Amino acid sequence: MNQPTPSAALRRPFPAELLAALKDAFADRVTTADAVRAHHGRDESPFDPQLPDAVVFARTTEDVQTVVKLCAQYNVPVIPYGNGSSLEGHLLAVQGGVSIDLSEMNRVLSIDAEDLTVTVEPGISRKQLNEALRDTGLFFPIDPGADASIGGMAATRASGTNAVRYGTMRENVLGLSVVLADGRVIKTGTRARKSSAGYDLTRLFVGSEGTLGVITEITVRLYPQPEAVSAAICTFPSMGEAVRTVIETIQIGVPIARVEFVDSLAIRSINRHSNLTLREAPTLFFEFHGTESGVKEQAELVQELATQNNGEGFEWATRPEDRSRLWNARHNAYFAMLQLKPGCRAVTTDVCVPISRLAECVVETEQDLLASPLPCPIVGHVGDGNFHVAILIDPDKPEELVEAERLNHRIVERALRMDGTCTGEHGVGLHKMGFLLEEHGEVAVDTMRSIKHALDPRNLMNPGKIFLWSAA
Template identity: 65%
Template sequence: MADAAEDKRNQPQDPLIEALRALLGDRLSTAQAVREHHGKDASYHAMEAPDAVAFAESTEEVSAIVKLCARYKRPVIAFGTGTSLEGQVQAAQGGICIDLSSMNAILEVNEADLDCRVQAGVTRKTLNAHLRDTGLFFPIDPGADASLGGMAATSASGTNAVRYGTMRENVMGLTVVLADGRVIRTGGRARKSSAGYDLTRLFVGSEGTLGIITEVQLRLYGIPEAMAAAVCSFDTLEGAVDAVILTIQSGIPVARIELLDELQVKAINAYSKLDYPVKPTLFFEFHGTEAWAKEQAELVGEITGEYGGSNFQWATRQEDRTRLWEARHNAYFACMALKPGAGAWATDVCVPISRLAECILETRKDIDASGVLAPIVGHVGDGNFHLTFLIDPDEPEEMAKAEGVNERMVMRALAMGGTCTGEHGVGTGKMRFLQAEHGEALAVMRQLKVTLDPDNIMNPGKILTV
């Protein structure tokens, strides 16, 4: 019956589909393969296809598409590169997916003011390739070559967040299409403003539930004179985490600190053809002048030695650093190779840095007791760590064990003053934890949603229910 209903929605008599086809021509697709591709992100969440996919090329077109969807009260889901991890692009109620990948123009770069404006479909690697000759770069690096609009919508961060912050700190302004098709511009190029409500931060992290981001104004940074990376192994997970905590508390401005537990090191050794000791391991990167990067590294070397760190391996050449960080970014695929045929469920939490060791160690004990295979990796410099459960979604017992570990980890993090998600976002996967995290503030979020989207057409079923 569900298939019959879907087929009926896609028949020529569907007035919305016909209106969109008149607007977009062959840039509207109802092909099954296209719809299925746009109904699935990089997570374990099941595919739920939209009724059609509209390939927009401008803010004006996005506005026109949304106006038509508003007229017929049909859902609208924005799609960038599909790399989200909590089911943010699923079309649980059908509707129209707006693919923004063709909106890939870099609109302006203001070198003197260290900022730029891009369309939402520009990816972070494309922007940094464009900036290379200017001596500037955009540092937010979630691993995947995500679109900058999508990164803003999910408030992404990644390996550099300990030094440069998250998207929330680096988005200066936005162009947003609202649920009724109106286009608004928030923020601007000034480094600070006290003029009215901060609408930019409202839309950053809203996951397309309040409006569709079509342009982003971003902060840029000068490429450091020197970069040095290092890898250090530890006998215990506790020693590695305690070294991180003291490094941060000492005020050393490390650019990246990444933790990998033994299982994750084993995985990347096999996948990326490396030979690191199979022990809890930290990856570091230091930015600054030659002298300052060297001084930071020496200070961190002393700290790691206090906590049992050994095998300090340096990577100062560009190709060595690239290989190291490619291995880290491929951690997800390395995990999957540990258990061929398994599904990968990635989840994360973030806690105050002083509670990080306790949270990670308790979570590791819980994983081991459950019998589930789940490596730990994290951007531990800001208290954020991740699990990747390697499970068979068709095995109820395995799923139940993983769900139990995930729930206990989240509630542990909340009890420590942390959050249910440091950077993956909410989507559908973390919705059930928001009441515990936000309390009465969740009701205020719901009021904002109803005010801006009274017909609940903007990515319905994500973050909260109305």
């Protein structure tokens, strides 16, 4: 299998003196209760839980500094925790240590409407942020589906359904405050839209998955709420025809806001979960943003392209409540798909390929999945070449995990062969460490390792993630 298996032998000692010092500093905001540790020691990855030794609920940057300094004193790992929605083992405490729960650091620190920016603490979720922005006429567009924390989204370089128009966290984070492994605080970037001043430290920490420091403040771009929004769904006879419609839409320059692919098996699960009656066929979900006339023109162009690719059953949703119903169903697709196999766990993929190779990649992947005994629904943010397969396995049947990893490896190898990536948005975590080496090669990964060694010489910040501490 691709991923390394976490071992209990890797766990570091957790001194009683450290626990006493944490209790002195945080009183009832530090806990070693089994239930709390269990909550902070598992995610949606195929790995078994790996529990931290203690959990601290931080409220300020100074709290984070205190935890990090104490952990550095006793050589104990630190694992940042947001909303726990990661999919690749990012937050598992494979070497033990202290989980810093940032959920209480959820304030909006400043809204600079004229500059279209906002500065927030890491624990605020994307829904909470947009609720706080509701009366400003602005919104934050990055939408990974789950109500993830902004800090977690920055740490994993998240994207989601709106990325085709608004980009990913990489393009939308302007600056950060980060607590480094020795407890010092670094501020990166400014609210200016561009800079040529030195190394781009903001981009270094965006996507670092907590392995270089703990993010405690984030400044992100905002966008005006569009004058008009329209959504639609359309079904197709085959996956290839649906994806070709997307490719042609992008290639002729339609500034579509969202375009999501959902295969027939995923549609079946969505119908059951959300009490809908969508046709069980390969389906595209569209959303258009702009002026009234602009949205109308975009929609007509896309409908024409879809018709040329045998699309049918265009259904429009212009009322906010109808759009919400459609997109809530799409966002709940992951949990809906789990119900296809009660008691299952999902091994998820999230490859991304150049848009010109997307149809080929999806169609070849479909052939692999049809030959497998496992249910494997497909969904995707296909407007930017990214798609997911949820490979559903019985956790009590090791042979199913082996089959899932075989499929996963074939999907990733195909994406890499097409000049794509092993992860378009989930990140590496534990699950894709081997794939990272396949994608970038030893020299590039060793360069990343050198940065880690320089900023975290004792390997305290979320150790065991992205790559091994030492080269094999």
